[in-house]
Amino acid sequence: MHLKQVPAKEGYQWFRQGLTIFRRNPAGMLLTFFSYLLVVGLLSAMPLVGHLLTMLLVPAVSVGFMAACRDVLLGKRIGPLTLLSGLREHGALARRRLLWMGLVYLVCSTVVLAVAAAINSDILADVLPVDAPTGKEGELPSMWPIVLFMLLMIPVGMLFWFAPVLSAWHDTGVRQAIYISWLAVWRNRAAFVVYGLLWLALMLVVSLAVAILFRLLGGATLPTLLMIPFSLVLTTMLFCSFYATYLGCFEGPEMDGFPNVPA
Template sequence: MKLRLVPTPTGVQWVRAGVRTFFRQPLALMGLFLMFLAVVSVLAFVPFIGSVLALVAVPALSLGLMAAAREADEGRFPMPLTLFAALRKSPQASRAMVQLGLLYAIGVMLVMGISALVDGGEFAQVYVQGGGLTPEKVMEPGFRSAMWLSTLLYLPLSLAFWHAPALVHWHDVAPVKSLFFSLVAIFRNRKAYLLYGAMWLALSLGVGMVAMLLLAFVLRFSGLILAATAMLPLSLVLAAIFFTSQWFTFRDSFDADSESTIP
């Protein structure tokens, strides 16, 4: 496995490939994304350790979504069990993925712990437990500072785990080493990834504007609950397409036929 250097316009191609592949198998990929959300939500309800279990499962389930995108890209229909591909390869691979999940959980908890020093843990509680978020709370200076600090701290963590599950699963890279390789791949191809991020930001803003117009239209003829129901599918579809596009960032960043080194 060797790092590939890609030209800057590849960032646009990743987004386009994600959109094209998603609409090639929209029902399967959307269904798997909803399964992803459901599994994480169910794990989060486990008493005492639910939040940690949900975080540990994120890398393995993210790999499942990438595997589903790979199946769709190659013209196959992703089956439901594809979501759990990371745990079906071999016992050794499963252990490595669980170790990666534990590292992810530790990283997120460290980020939340640092943010708790700013606002006394209010943002961390909302993030971990969900709910309790009101416009008044968002406007509190301490809560906003903790939110922005968490965002800045989570960015390098997310980049380290961007390719890590795929490297562990498809290239048998050790969990800790996969984090390093992921960061190196993104840094060496930073122009393409910056363009990729900018494209997704623009796409998200565009969808947001459409959602606002839809909200205004629906509110005029119905009510807030129906408006929120009408907006939810847009955000879910966009998130599912984003996860689909991640497969292409990995596919083009690493050469599977080369030796297991990163220059």
């Protein structure tokens, strides 16, 4: 398998291909993503341990969602159990690697959160809201702490963007998979910038439309209710596009079993 270097305009292709994958089976992809949210919600109900388990399972779930995208393109049925394919279909070694990777991800995320909290003490209330005090009624919360946390998470995202699938699908060790993931994102950083800006623009447009509707209706609950399904659809589309970035950054005989996204 070889690492590709693509031009910046490829970021638009990844964005568009994510929408294409979603359109192939929107109900199945939404059900898969909703199942993930349900599991996260159930785990989060467990004090402290639930949040740790959620972070620990991120790499495994990442493989599962990528497998769902692959299966959709192959015309196969997908469902909630597809999310567990990373732990079920690749043997004990891959399972151990994914769990170790989850532990490394947990440590990295904790360090980022600690650094962000040192810069802005309000970030814990915004990123991990637990009975946190809110502002005035009807006042939108400040996005600065969340934006700060997301910016600091970019290096962590580079390390783990491809690492889970490299480990599970291509029998790569944890350290090597993390390094290759970072190298792939860095080498194609221009395309990733375009890709990220396009998703950011789409989400801002949707958020702005909901905010305008919120103002026009005088703070009615309808815009807030509309934001929930919009957010679910947008996030699912974003997750679908991860598979497109994987196809766009790697090539070779090992990739023959992975279907391309139709033009």
